[in-house]
Amino acid sequence: MATPDKKMKMLDDTETVNGYLHEVSPMKYSRNNVKYFNAIIQEKDKYTNSVCFRPEFHQNMVQLQKQRSQVSLRKVDRVPSLQRSGDFDIKITYSSDLSTPKKSLDFDFQPPPSQNQVQTINHIKESLNAYQKTNVHVKVVQIGQVQTKTVRSGTSVSCQDVVVADKTGSITLCVWDKQTDTYSIEESYSMQNISVRNYDNINLASSKKLRTVGKIIMNLHASSFLRPPGAGGTAKPIASSHRGYPN
The missing domain is CATH 2.40.50.140 (Nucleic acid-binding proteins)
Structure with a gap:
């Protein structure tokens, strides 16, 4: 059980992120059957990948993206990125809150490059x-x-x-x-x-x-080219290695 000091430190480690939402993904399921989805958060000077473990936020975030609305995400965590060394992603948990920023943002909605x-x-x-x-x-x-x-x-x-x-x-x-x-x-x-x-x-x-x-x-x-093994100038069958679905 966490001590009061550890609980306070955990609260101190969370932060608030203000910006716009882009590319909110469909709902997904982890290998443990946990619901989650991804989104890109446009902050003032960068675009940050995020993962959200609050499925009830999904529909709201989809609408906020369509409306290009300003959002404020409180009590989120910045965690080491699994894709970019030395960078951080945003983790939205059941402790996180989604609302409108208290002050209007001084930058506009811009799609990621x-x-x-x-x-x-x-x-x-x-x-x-x-x-x-x-x-x-x-x-x-x-x-x-x-x-x-x-x-x-x-x-x-x-x-x-x-x-x-x-x-x-x-x-x-x-x-x-x-x-x-x-x-x-x-x-x-x-x-x-x-x-x-x-x-x-x-x-x-x-x-x-x-x-x-x-x-x-x-x-x-x-x-x-970094060619796959066996790739050449003639067509060769390759095994399907995934379960892709058309979107």
Whole structure:
């Protein structure tokens, strides 16, 4: 049982964060079946990843994001980031409160840069949370077989794993429905609206709403790619290593 001194220290370690909400994720479940969701909090001079363990906040935070409303989160914890060394994320617990700031903020709502800018694969792996969306310029290095999966709604949907790469690394892109069998080995593409997924600590890109702007020319040498084992100039089947769902 915590002593009064320890309880006081725990209270001192919490803080209040004021800002705007972005990219509030759908509700998720941990391996222990604990409900949680993610969001990005825009503070005055930075964007901070957060995880919220108060499911009753979810609908309210979704609306606050849509309305671009100012928010104040009290009694939150800053915890070491699991994705960026030396950085901190915000942890929202059952002790946290959600309200409106006592004073109007002196900065405006601005979407995170990742929503508009082209990002490298390395940045996606190191910095983006599950359900964050981004744009990429990539080359296709491996194509898997089209499979049929049953999604949460019970509907059967075709999907296909496509390994894409840039100069910083490679990642598996799971494409769905009409996007299957539309890509070619060694061709380069500009893609928008890619949504990040995370399964067993492996980042994947997956989106039913993926938009391929078109083929592009990328002056990249094959040796620059961090290719997956067995990836070559011809299509080879790859095993599906995840349970991606179209969003």
